[in-house]
Amino acid sequence: MNDQGVATILETSQPATAAKGPVKLAVHNLSISYGGTPALVGVDLEIHENEIFGIIGPANSGKTSFLKALNRMDMFNPAMQVAGDILFNGTNIRQWRNVYALRRRIGVVFPLPVGLPMTVYDNVALAPRLSGVNRKADLDDIVERCLRRAALWDEVKDRLDSLGSLLSGGQQQRLTIARALSQDPELLMLDEFSIAVDPVTTMRIEDVLKELRTEMTIILVTNLTQQARRLADRTAFFLTGSCVEIGDTEALFTGNVQDTRTADYIAGRFG
Amino acid sequence: MLFLIMTALLILPVLIILATLIYKGGPAISWEFLFDDPREGMTAGGIFPALVGTIWLVAVALLVSVPLGVAAALYLSEFAPDNWFTRFINLCIINLAGVPSIVHALFGVGAFVLFFGFGTSILAASLTLAIMTLPIVIVATRESLQAVPLAFREACWNMGATRWQTIHRVVLPNAVSGILTGVILEVSRTTGETAPIMFTGAAFFLPFLPTSVFDQTMAMSLHLFVISTQVPGVPDHLPYGVALVLIAMVLTMNAASIGLRMYLRGKKKW
Numbered sequence: 001m002n003d004q005g006v007a008t009i010l011e012t013s014q015p016a017t018a019a020k021g022p023v024k025l026a027v028h029n030l031s032i033s034y035g036g037t038p039a040l041v042g043v044d045l046e047i048h049e050n051e052i053f054g055i056i057g058p059a060n061s062g063k064t065s066f067l068k069a070l071n072r073m074d075m076f077n078p079a080m081q082v083a084g085d086i087l088f089n090g091t092n093i094r095q096w097r098n099v100y101a102l103r104r105r106i107g108v109v110f111p112l113p114v115g116l117p118m119t120v121y122d123n124v125a126l127a128p129r130l131s132g133v134n135r136k137a138d139l140d141d142i143v144e145r146c147l148r149r150a151a152l153w154d155e156v157k158d159r160l161d162s163l164g165s166l167l168s169g170g171q172q173q174r175l176t177i178a179r180a181l182s183q184d185p186e187l188l189m190l191d192e193f194s195i196a197v198d199p200v201t202t203m204r205i206e207d208v209l210k211e212l213r214t215e216m217t218i219i220l221v222t223n224l225t226q227q228a229r230r231l232a233d234r235t236a237f238f239l240t241g242s243c244v245e246i247g248d249t250e251a252l253f254t255g256n257v258q259d260t261r262t263a264d265y266i267a268g269r270f271g
Numbered sequence: 272m273l274f275l276i277m278t279a280l281l282i283l284p285v286l287i288i289l290a291t292l293i294y295k296g297g298p299a300i301s302w303e304f305l306f307d308d309p310r311e312g313m314t315a316g317g318i319f320p321a322l323v324g325t326i327w328l329v330a331v332a333l334l335v336s337v338p339l340g341v342a343a344a345l346y347l348s349e350f351a352p353d354n355w356f357t358r359f360i361n362l363c364i365i366n367l368a369g370v371p372s373i374v375h376a377l378f379g380v381g382a383f384v385l386f387f388g389f390g391t392s393i394l395a396a397s398l399t400l401a402i403m404t405l406p407i408v409i410v411a412t413r414e415s416l417q418a419v420p421l422a423f424r425e426a427c428w429n430m431g432a433t434r435w436q437t438i439h440r441v442v443l444p445n446a447v448s449g450i451l452t453g454v455i456l457e458v459s460r461t462t463g464e465t466a467p468i469m470f471t472g473a474a475f476f477l478p479f480l481p482t483s484v485f486d487q488t489m490a491m492s493l494h495l496f497v498i499s500t501q502v503p504g505v506p507d508h509l510p511y512g513v514a515l516v517l518i519a520m521v522l523t524m525n526a527a528s529i530g531l532r533m534y535l536r537g538k539k540k541w
Contacts, residue, residue, distance in 0.1 A: 100431040103429060118441075126430065127430040130440075
């Protein structure tokens with residue numbers, strides 16, 4: 001059953017992927033419900049390697065649930081039921097023998113910055129330590145590299161020993177990004193990262209993302225449609241639990257849409 | 272104003288008790304009193320065997336109830352699904368906290384002294400105390416675990432941490448102050464309990480120090496009961512002295528608990 005699913009998806013996606021690079025993530029008929037209440041129904045989409053894939057849509061459209069299903073966070077929430085197939089690198093994520101190894105390949109950044117109550121250094125070194133990196137020199141290296149890439153190094157290099165949870169909101173969000181990068185993810189998922197961040201920091205993070213796309217695939221969930229326009233190659237519009245439309249970002253924003261609701265949302269007529 | 276007066280009235284009993292004990296028991300306190308055996312049918316001498324016995328009882332009770340209670344709270348807070356069984360366990364814990372100590376004593380006799388065959392011993396008495404104070408540890412631990420924000424756990428899970436790694440790296444380090452407070456509360460409660468130990472391991476009069484957990488022992492609380500009510504001709508200052516030492520032990524523990532909580536809260540990280 002699953003093998004067949006893989007085959008169909010690969011076949012149908014072949015022509016489209018030739019131009020855009022291989023498929024990193026394929027979602028087939030994904031439905032999510034919480035205790036019987038559907039949150040997302042029948043989503044089909046493909047995300048290609050080194051693509052920034054934007055997801056826009058108003059609250060309660062199922063964007064966050066979508067991200068949670070991708071790294072199997074439903075495991076920690078008994079009420080959350082996921083149906084359908086999610087293929088990461090061509091393998092169904094339910095067939096990954098080690099779900100923790102899967103999560104290490106997927107970095108997550110939350111809407112509100114979560115500085116863990118430990119030092120800046122330990123925040124970034126946590127994921128490598130979990131996967132068994134313990135040599136001080138290696139850790140120093142990872143911490144500096146990730147903090148630099150998250151555009152935070154210059155601000156915290158002299159106080160790596162102070163508490164991560166005491167940094168400013170914008171710094172904490174970049175710390176969260178550094179932490180997500182420390183696990184060397186192939187896929188980075190950002191869930192409305194700019195909600196609690198000032199505009200200047202938002203622009204700095206956006207610049208960071210533009211650089212990161214050369215090394216990884218990025219899913220950018222955002223409630224700022226203009227942010228999707230600035231960053232995303234393709235954008236999906238989610239509305240009340242279904243995926244209304246997926247298209248090239250520029251096309252969507254220049255009015256080239258198949259569903260009037262997409263145009264209305266982008267134009268700000270509802271939201 | 273009325274409420275202020277009523278609140279102020281709460282302090283009165285504490286002050287009166289302390290003042291009386293210090294006034295009447297203070298003169299009894301001396302080096303010999305603390306470190307000497309009772310003599311002449313407990314009408315003279317010191318309280319050393321009871322002091323040591325109480326420390327034994329509390330220590331063994333802690334060794335049992337802390338690991339058990341923390342493990343139970345960890346399971347209930349971090350692992351247990353929300354189903355009828357978990358709710359039933361929670362109900363049991365609440366009820367366990369409400370069982371009168373004399374009933375615990377009789378349970379201890381039946382279970383530990385007779386059924387398990389420990390006899391009247393430190394082990395049986397401490398196990399009884401441990402069962403009785405288990406709810407304190409469980410509730411304190413569970414509350415401090417649940418005070419750690421869910422976002423911390425989620426951040427950790429998303430990094431590929433297992434449940435146990437998350438608990439070990441993030442949850443426990445941030446809950447430890449609350450757990451310690453619960454443990455110290457348990458210590459002060461255990462120190463003062465009389466009923467659960469009087470049938471299970473504490474001796475009326477035994478001027479030797481225990482050498483193993485299978486020995487009987489004297490204990491401060493029972494000693495106080497005995498010399499106040501069971502032995503004729505005890506000079507007045509002796510029971511007051513015992514009570515003063517007992518209450519000093521408990522208050523020291525409580526003060527340590529408050530101090531520790533203040534210290535750790537000062538270091539609170541979010």
